[in-house]
Amino acid sequence: MGNWHPECPQRLDAINDQLLASGVMPFLEQQEAPLASQADILRVHTHEHLAYLRSHSPAAGYFAIDPDTIMNPHTIEAARAAAGSGIAAVDAIMAQKARTAFCAVRPPGHHARPDAAMGFCFFNNIAIAAAYALEKYQLERVAIIDFDVHHGNGTEEMFSEDPRVLMCSFFQHPFFPNICQGHPAENMVNIPVDAYTNGDALRLLASDIWLPRLEAFRPEFIFISAGFDAHREDDMGQLGMVEADYAWITEQVVQLAGHTAQGRVVSFLEGGYNLSALGRSAVAHIRALATL
Numbered sequence: 245m246g247n248w249h250p251e252c253p254q255r256l257d258a259i260n261d262q263l264l265a266s267g268v269m270p271f272l273e274q275q276e277a278p279l280a281s282q283a284d285i286l287r288v289h290t291h292e293h294l295a296y297l298r299s300h301s302p303a304a305g306y307f308a309i310d311p312d313t314i315m316n317p318h319t320i321e322a323a324r325a326a327a328g329s330g331i332a333a334v335d336a337i338m339a340q341k342a343r344t345a346f347c348a349v350r351p352p353g354h355h356a357r358p359d360a361a362m363g364f365c366f367f368n369n370i371a372i373a374a375a376y377a378l379e380k381y382q383l384e385r386v387a388i389i390d391f392d393v394h395h396g397n398g399t400e401e402m403f404s405e406d407p408r409v410l411m412c413s414f415f416q417h418p419f420f421p422n423i424c425q426g427h428p429a430e431n432m433v434n435i436p437v438d439a440y441t442n443g444d445a446l447r448l449l450a451s452d453i454w455l456p457r458l459e460a461f462r463p464e465f466i467f468i469s470a471g472f473d474a475h476r477e478d479d480m481g482q483l484g485m486v487e488a489d490y491a492w493i494t495e496q497v498v499q500l501a502g503h504t505a506q507g508r509v510v511s512f513l514e515g516g517y518n519l520s521a522l523g524r525s526a527v528a529h530i531r532a533l534a535t536l
């Protein structure tokens with residue numbers, strides 16, 4: 245999105261570098277992401293959204309949808325691959341070729357609304373995968389966990405009042421995108437928290453508020469919007485998570501998935517802009533996902 249932009253290609257290099265340095269890489273199987281089809285995208289986005297992106301995609305240089313969310317000639321293809329990774333991960337897990345998957349993708353997705361790109365996001369990767377899993381595999385209950393420092397407003401908009409989906413999230417509030425309804429839908433378990441809330445407090449909130457709802461819901465598949473910008477070294481937000489907190493949350497989700505969802509978990513990279521903290525946190529998360 246331009247050399248100055250925090251949502252930069254080096255983010256994926258930082259994760260790869262830490263996977264290598266930590267010795268985790270040899271235990272993982274890596275796959276290239278296929279492109280999501282138009283039908284996959286249109287389960288959660290409007291025709292108008294797709295048409296807008298296509299008609300404004302620049303042949304060269306950049307087109308700014310808003311000051312933060314900028315297209316270059318390759319953006320649509322990258323966004324289709326980011327969304328396609330979730331489809332491939334769902335298929336691999338349902339075919340029992342894998343138990344869990346981490347989609348190391350960009351651009352991220354959880355701010356993308358049904359009819360608009362925003363907040364560095366063009367297609368809502370996690371929503372596209374969840375909608376695909378519900379339709380293709382006739383699942384009745386899927387859970388979405390979102391621990392990015394920002395509210396996953398796009399995902400919430402897509403599944404609000406959908407009884408097949410339970411979404412649990414915490415996020416700094418008040419904060420971008422500032423679309424936090426006072427009374428969200430019954431299936432939205434939102435925990436808005438003040439700036440400078442630390443990892444211990446967030447663990448307690450997750451234990452007290454998320455886990456009982458998730459246990460009662462008995463999801464058949466769990467999706468994670470894994471943003472690492474709630475890390476205390478990440479200047480994009482002011483929360484106090486550290487690597488051990490990401491590992492702990494992931495362990496809780498994996499354990500729950502083992503009880504109710506045959507272990508099925510797909511996680512998507514969302515935010516995380518301090519490259520060192522991002523790499524270390526993603527590896528802690530992936531280690532727990534892979535139960536290494």
Ligand SMILES: [Zn+2]
Nearest residue numbers: 392394471515
């Ligand atoms: Zn974020």
